[in-house]
Every structure is written in C-alpha cells, then in structure tokens.
Amino acid sequence: MAQVALRNIVKMFDKxxxxxxxxxxxxxxxxxxxxxxxxxxxxTTLRMIAGLEEATSGEIYIGDQLVNDVPPKDRDxxxxxxxxxxxxxxxxxxxxxxxxxxxxxxxxxxxxxxxAAAQILDITNLLDRRPKALSGGQxxxxxxxxxxxxxxxxxxxxxxxxxxxxxxxxxxRTEIKKVHQKVTTTTVxxxxxxxxxxxxxxxxxxxxxxxxxxxGPPNELYHNPKTRFVAGFIGSxxxxxxxxxxxxxxxxxxxxxxxxxxxxxxxxxTARYKPYIDKxxxxxxxxxxxIEKRGAVPPGSAAFDVQLDVVEPMGMETMVYFIVxxxxxxxxxxxxxxxxxxxxxDLVADMTHMHLIDPATDQVI
Amino acid sequence: xxxxxxxAEIGGSARRALRYxxxxxxxxxxxxxxxxxLVLFVVFFLTPPLYMLVTxxxxxxxxxxxxNPWWVYHPTLDNYAALLGDRQFLTFFKNSAVVSVCVVSVxxxxxxxxxFSLARMGxxxxxxxxxxxxxxxLIPDTLLFIPLFKIFAWxxxxxxxxxxxxxxxxxxxxxxxxxxxxxxxxxxxxxxxxKELDEAALIDGASYFQVLTRIFxxxxxxxxxxxxxxxxxxxxxxxxxxxxxxxxxxxxxLPAGIVTTLIKGDVFNWGQIMTGALLGAAPPLIIYAFxxxxxxxxxxxxxxxx
Numbered sequence: 001m002a003q004v005a006l007r008n009i010v011k012m013f014d015k016x017x018x019x020x021x022x023x024x025x026x027x028x029x030x031x032x033x034x035x036x037x038x039x040x041x042x043x044t045t046l047r048m049i050a051g052l053e054e055a056t057s058g059e060i061y062i063g064d065q066l067v068n069d070v071p072p073k074d075r076d077x078x079x080x081x082x083x084x085x086x087x088x089x090x091x092x093x094x095x096x097x098x099x100x101x102x103x104x105x106x107x108x109x110x111x112x113x114x115x116a117a118a119q120i121l122d123i124t125n126l127l128d129r130r131p132k133a134l135s136g137g138q139x140x141x142x143x144x145x146x147x148x149x150x151x152x153x154x155x156x157x158x159x160x161x162x163x164x165x166x167x168x169x170x171x172x173r174t175e176i177k178k179v180h181q182k183v184t185t186t187t188v189x190x191x192x193x194x195x196x197x198x199x200x201x202x203x204x205x206x207x208x209x210x211x212x213x214x215x216g217p218p219n220e221l222y223h224n225p226k227t228r229f230v231a232g233f234i235g236s237x238x239x240x241x242x243x244x245x246x247x248x249x250x251x252x253x254x255x256x257x258x259x260x261x262x263x264x265x266x267x268x269x270t271a272r273y274k275p276y277i278d279k280x281x282x283x284x285x286x287x288x289x290x291i292e293k294r295g296a297v298p299p300g301s302a303a304f305d306v307q308l309d310v311v312e313p314m315g316m317e318t319m320v321y322f323i324v325x326x327x328x329x330x331x332x333x334x335x336x337x338x339x340x341x342x343x344x345x346d347l348v349a350d351m352t353h354m355h356l357i358d359p360a361t362d363q364v365i
Numbered sequence: 366x367x368x369x370x371x372x373a374e375i376g377g378s379a380r381r382a383l384r385y386x387x388x389x390x391x392x393x394x395x396x397x398x399x400x401x402x403l404v405l406f407v408v409f410f411l412t413p414p415l416y417m418l419v420t421x422x423x424x425x426x427x428x429x430x431x432x433n434p435w436w437v438y439h440p441t442l443d444n445y446a447a448l449l450g451d452r453q454f455l456t457f458f459k460n461s462a463v464v465s466v467c468v469v470s471v472x473x474x475x476x477x478x479x480x481f482s483l484a485r486m487g488x489x490x491x492x493x494x495x496x497x498x499x500x501x502x503l504i505p506d507t508l509l510f511i512p513l514f515k516i517f518a519w520x521x522x523x524x525x526x527x528x529x530x531x532x533x534x535x536x537x538x539x540x541x542x543x544x545x546x547x548x549x550x551x552x553x554x555x556x557x558x559x560k561e562l563d564e565a566a567l568i569d570g571a572s573y574f575q576v577l578t579r580i581f582x583x584x585x586x587x588x589x590x591x592x593x594x595x596x597x598x599x600x601x602x603x604x605x606x607x608x609x610x611x612x613x614x615x616x617x618x619l620p621a622g623i624v625t626t627l628i629k630g631d632v633f634n635w636g637q638i639m640t641g642a643l644l645g646a647a648p649p650l651i652i653y654a655f656x657x658x659x660x661x662x663x664x665x666x667x668x669x670x671x
Contacts, residue, residue: 052564073570085561089583098579099569150569 002063002153002186003028004049009058011044018044020210021058029184035197036207036233042190043158045207049188050156051075062153078147079156082163084139086131086146092118093127096145110149117148120182121175137168144176148183157189161196173199194234198222206230223353228282228362231355237287237319239355240329244283246276246356255283255354258325266300266351273356276365284355284364287319290331292338293346300352311341320345414646421445421640428635444640454641456615457622460532461601461645464618467536468600469593472543476592479544480551481577485563495552502545509541510609532616535607539600547592554588555581590656598649619645 004026011019019041026032034042047053049060051072060067067075078099086095093114100110118124121141131139140160147155160176161169177200180187191197197204198218206213206221206229214221214230225231231239245256246265253265253273265273297303309328312319318338320331322345331347339345356365420428422440432438448454482488483495517528528534558581566576582589607621614626623641627634 050564050568052567072564072568073572077568079565079568081561081565083559083561085559085565087562087566087580087584089586098566098571102570102575102579146565146569 003030003061004154004186004188005059005061006045006049007059007061009045009048009060010056011041011048011053012056017210019048022212024205024212024215026186026188029186031180031187031189031200031202032205033189033191033197033201033203034205034207035191035194036213038192039209040207041210042192042207046156046158046188046190049154050077050079076153077156078150078152078154079158080140080143080147080160082159084131084143084163086139086142088131091128091130092123092134092142092145095131095142096127096149099146099150113149113151114145117145120148120179121145136164137172140164140172141175144179148179151185153186155185155187157187157191159191160189161191161193169196176200195236198234204234206233208233224364225355226364228284228357228364231284231357231364235286237330237332239284239286240290241357242283242324242327242329243359244281246273246279246281248277253277255356257283261304261324263302263304263349263351265354268300268352269354273365276356276358280359281365282357282359284357285349285351286353287330287332289350289353290329290333291348291350292333293348294337297348298350301348301350303346303348305344305346307344308339308341311338313338320347414643417639417643420635421643423636425634425636444636445644448637448640448644453614453626454622457617457619458644460617460622461619462648464532464535464539465597465600465648468539468543469596471536472540472547472596473589473593475540475544476547476551476596477577477582477589479548480555481581483548484552484555485576485581486573495549498545498552499549502549506542506603506605510606513538513610529610530612530616532607532611532618534610535600535603535618538606538610539603542603543596543599547596550592550595551585551588554585558584594653594656597652601645601649 004024006022006024009019009022010017022041022045024032034045036042044053048055049062051067051070055068062075062077087098090098096114096117097110100113105113114127115124118127121144123138123141123145126134126138126142131142134142140163143160157176161172164172173196176189180200189196189200198221201218203215204218204221205215208229213233214226216224218234221230221234225234228241232241242257247254247256247262252267253270254262255265256262293303306322306324308320309323310319310321312321313335315335317332318335320333320338321328322331323329333345333347357363358365416435419435419437421444422437422442424439424441424443427437427439479498483491483498514529517534521527521529528537562580562584563576566580567573571579602620604620604624607618608625611617611621614622617625619641623638623645627638627641
C-alpha cells in the first residue's frame with residue numbers, strides 16, 4: 001500500500017518527446033486510470049512507474065521513496081500486460097507463485113497466498129493447467145492472480161482488456177472492479193477506452209500528446225471538461241462541435257449556428273459568456289442533450305426542427321443525425337419518437353449542458 | 366427437340382459433377398507427385414548407407430569376388446568383431462565422444478549467453494555484433510586452418526605449449542565453426558519470445574540471469590535442441606581439422622582415424638572402412654531419433670494471445 005507521485009516527468013525517445021512534463025499525485029488505495037489515444041504517452045508513463053523505461057528527467061516516488069534508479073524488481077510493484085505474458089512452460093500455480101519463489105518465501109505461505117488469490121479470481125480449478133489450455137479470459141485472470149499474490153505496493157495494468165472480445169471485456173471490467181474492492185491496492189490502469197476509464201476509475205487522467213489534459217473523477221470530466229480534447233474524448237457518441245458566434249439577441253445572448261439556426265443561452269450562463277460577444281467560438285453539446293420534443297419546452301432548453309439525414313436504431317435509443325451548416329450533428333432520441341431519414345423532426349437542445357470553446361486556446365470557456 | 370435438351374442437360378450435370386470432384390482430384394494428383402519425389406529422394410539418400418551395410422557384412426574375399434554387389438551370399442560379423450575388438454578403433458571412438466561432448470557444452474554455453482545478450486540486452490552496437498557473428502559463419506573453415514597453424518606455432522614459440530597433434534586441440538577448434546551458427550539460431554529463437562515475458566519476470570523479481578535460466582532457456586528449448594544437434598553433428602563428423610591438426614594414431618578422432626588407419630598404403634580394407642563408417646554414424650542417428658520430438662514441438666504456444 002502506497003501513494004505514487006510523479007514530478008515533472010519527461011521521456012524522450014531519441015529526440016522525439018513521448019511524455020512532456022507530467023505531474024501526478026496518486027493517493028494510497030486509489031484507482032487511477034490513464035486514458036488517451038494511442039501515442040499519447042500513457043503506456044510510457046506506466047512503464048516508467050514500473051521501471052521498464054527510464055525517465056529522461058523528473059522524479060518518481062513510490063511510497064516516500066524516490067525510485068528513479070531502483071530496478072523494477074525492487075520497486076515492489078506488479079504489472080498486468082495486454083497480452084498476459086504468462087510463462088508458457090509453467091502451470092498456473094507456478095506462474096502465480098514465480099515471484100514468491102524467487103523471493104524464497106516459505107512453501108506453506110506461497111501455497112496459502114496462491115490459493116487465496118485463486119479463490120478471489122475463481123480459478124482454483126485451473127491451477128494445474130498450462131496457459132495454452134486456457135481461454136483468453138482465464139489467462140487474464142491468471143495474469144491478475146500473479147499480481148495479487150505478490151501483495152505489492154502498486155498494481156499496474158497496461159491495457160489488460162484490449163485482447164478480449166467485446167462481451168468478455170465488459171465482464172472482466174466488472175471483475176477488475178470487484179477485485180479492487182476486495183484487494184484495495186493503489187492501482188494505475190492504462191486504457192484507450194474511455195468507457196473502461198469512466199467505469200473503473202476513482203479519478204481519470206486524460207492524456208494527449210504527452211501531456212495531461214485534465215485530472216478528475218469520471219463525472220466531473222463528463223460534465224465539466226476543461227478542454228476541447230477532453231470534451232470530445234469522454235462520452236460516446238462524442239460531443240457535437242459546431243463553429244458558432246455569440247450574438248446579443250436583445251435581453252439574452254444567443255448562439256448563432258447558421259443563417260437559420262440560433263439557440264438561446266440560458267440566463268445562468270450570460271455573465272460567463274458576455275466577454276465573447278461577436279467572437280468566433282466552438283459550440284459543444286452532447287448527443288444525449290439533443291432529444292425529441294415532448295410537449296412544452298422546459299426552461300433552459302431550445303426547440304428547433306431539422307431534416308434527418310441518417311437514423312440509427314440502437315434498441316433502447318435511436319441516434320439521429322442531421323446537418324447544420326455542412327456539419328453532421330448527432331442527437332439521441334426515444335425510439336418511439338424517432339422519424340425516418342429524410343423526414344423533418346422537432347428536437348430540443350438542453351442548453352444548460354452546453355459548452356463553449358475558445359478556438360484559439362481549445363480551452364472550455 | 367426434346368432429346369436434344371435432355372442430352373444438353375446430361376452433359377451439363379456431368380460437367381458439374383466433374384467440377385465438384387476437382388478439389389479431391391487435385392489433391393490426389395499432388396499426393397502422387399509428392400510420393401513420387403519422396404520415394405526418389407529416399408532411394409537417392411538411402412542407397413549409400415545401404416551399400417555400406419551390405420559391404421560391412423561381407424568378407425574381403427567376397428567384396429573382391431565378381432558377384433552381385435547388392436547381395437550378401439556369406440554374411441559375416443567379422444568386420445564388426447575386428448573393429449570393436451581393436452583398441453585403436455575404440456580410442457578413435459573415445460576421442461570423438463569426448464571432443465563432441467566438450468564442444469557441444471562449450472558451444473551451447475557461449476551461444477546461449479551471447480544470443481541472450483545480443484537479442485535482449487540491447488546495448489550499444491548489439492545489432493552490428495549480431496550481424497558480425499553471422500558473417501563469421503560464412504568464412505569457410507579451409508581458409509582458417511593456415512592462420513590457425515600460424516597462431517599455434519607462435520604460441521609454441523612464446524610459451525612452449527604444443528597444440529598440434531593433440532586430440533584435445535579440437536575442443537578449441539570446433540567452436541570456431543559451431544559458435545557463430547548456434548548463436549545465430551539462438552538469437553532468432555530468443556527474438557521470437559515476446560518482450561513482455563522478460564518484463565513480467567523482471568517485475569516479478571528476477572535478475573537478468575534468472576530471466577535467462579528460468580524463462581528463456583525452458584521456453585526456447587526446441588531452439589536449443591536444434592542448435593545442440595547442429596553442434597554435435599559438426600564436431601562429430603568434421604574431417605578436415607582432425608586431418609590437418611592431428612597425425613599420431615592415438616590422437617585421431619573417428620572420421621580421420623578410419624581413413625588413415627584402415628587404408629594401408631594402397632590396400633583398401635573396404636569391409637572394415639564401411640563398418641567403421643556405419644558405427645561412426647550411429648551416435649548422431651540415435652541422438653536425432655531421441656530429440657526429434659522436442660525439435661518439432663512448439664513450446665511458445667499460449668504465452669500470449671493466440
């Protein structure tokens with residue numbers, strides 16, 4: 001059990017920067033998820049915590065110890081790899097006990113620990129098998145078991161679910177969450193899947209191009225993204241972005257999206273957006289905030305009607321796509337209310353959830 | 366009119382049936398050709414050993430007689446008895462065995478350690494060194510023995526230690542042939558082991574040496590066995606080096622010994638030469654037979670996704 005701290009970590013591969021100055025404090029027992037597109041430096045950051053890569057500059061602390069020059073085996077960490085990395089010539093039992101055997105633990109204690117971990121992961125009946133006789137999900141459990149028996153200070157997960165099929169991935173995601181509730185060890189988890197990040201994390205770290213864009217609990221990232229990148233990355237389907245202009249529409253401000261379409265700004269946001277009157281901005285609104293019109297328009301919302309371009313039924317909801325000034329916009333409507341493609345439909349935008357982005361800085365205003 | 370249609374239909378259905386059968390027919394034809402060439406190769410490669418066996422069972426008189434050379438009329442084990450009772454032949458055998466075992470051990474220790482460091486440690490110049498190892502293998506051994514003679518002469522001048530005409534010198538000579546190739550094989554094998562496997566072991570608390578002994582050697586066992594077979598074959602069957610560097614009868618190994626002692630002047634003792642060659646070929650055969658299963662089996666399956 002330990003906290004982890006990164007201080008201004010930089011990693012250069014030859015002359016290409018992979019990580020450009022990261023500061024991060026991870027509390028004891030916290031589940032942190034590093035998320036971002038491929039090449040954003042999340043895996044490199046994890047590997048530097050593990051000691052598999054050397055930081056070009058900056059300091060890494062595990063517990064109170066500066067570990068920059070400590071080899072991986074002395075950092076007291078355990079790592080789960082994307083392709084499991086099980087030792088093919090050893091049984092599950094031998095795989096799980098390998099670390100303990102290297103550290104010369106007494107046989108009785110090794111047995112006890114392996115059996116306890118096997119119980120948590122429900123793999124007790126697999127202990128005599130070789131990895132090649134296991135399914136993908138079972139291999140992933142063994143890889144986790146190998147980490148748990150060590151009882152390390154920190155768990156590191158490097159995209160552990162990417163090799164599993166979609167259904168199993170959801171199942172194992174829940175499994176990992178359960179395991180963390182039982183074995184509350186500080187965990188750093190890397191993924192490119194924002195759903196995994198949202199569901200697992202105590203706090204999510206969104207990374208892009210070697211930097212941290214935003215750190216926060218999942219719901220905060222969802223509701224209050226600080227940058228355009230975070231707004232677009234968190235949430236699926238992604239937030240709609242439209243170039244727009246703020247205009248003074250008499251008593252209230254309005255967002256002018258096209259010749260025909262202007263949406264009113266709710267009164268609570270007026271003061272916040274006043275300095276941007278008549279400036280070019282980017283308007284962002286999530287698909288789930290564009291719904292079908294049901295009776296009276298609630299306060300803070302704006303009704304408009306559009307011609308549908310594409311309609312995608314998903315079962316519990318239907319995605320409707322329409323074009324505003326050449327840009328495709330997605331809405332999420334009740335299947336019973338959805339119209340056919342080509343037809344006109346009345347929609348309502350919940351403007352209290354809108355975001356405005358300054359295109360010069362890509363920061364949310 | 367009606368009959369014409371029927372005929373066309375029959376023709377059509379017959380053609381269709383023919384096409385259905387074409388896959389198995391193509392496969393059968395491919396199999397015929399495979400067997401034809403396999404039999405051809407078996408005949409080509411097994412005829413010399415068979416002739417050796419036939420000749421080894423004949424007496425000198427029968428070998429010299431004008432009879433069907435492929436048939437033994439009066440089989441005898443005299444040649445085997447003579448060779449196995451001959452102290453000299455047994456000395457050759459012992460020399461060969463000791464040299465081969467030593468060479469294989471030395472080679473595998475050097476090759477595995479070298480390949481591990483070249484494939485995994487990623488130090489400055491490791492890629493160039495790996496290519497260099499392979500280039501060394503391309504130098505023909507006939508080019509090496511004159512410089513080697515020079516070196517031995519120099520060592521003798523400086524230290525007074527005589528290297529030439531001792532069987533044990535082959536233990537130092539053969540690795541110049543076996544180490545580069547075995548290292549190259551092992552680099553390839555080690556490179557095919559997923560990187561995460563050693564990273565997982567390093568995090569589990571293994572040192573580099575433990576990664577090698579606990580993970581790499583067991584996982585790369587098929588490759589190690591392949592390299593071992595190669596090293597053994599080279600050191601057991603090499604003819605040129607023992608012929609060049611050893612001369613006394615008690616210092617010879619099998620391949621050179623059979624030829625130099627059983628050909629007395631212009632008298633070729635064919636029966637014993639063939640027997641000696643057969644007995645000499647037995648150990649590699651036995652080793653192949655035992656290790657073939659390991660050689661073929663793939664141990665890496667299941668290490669990662671797949």
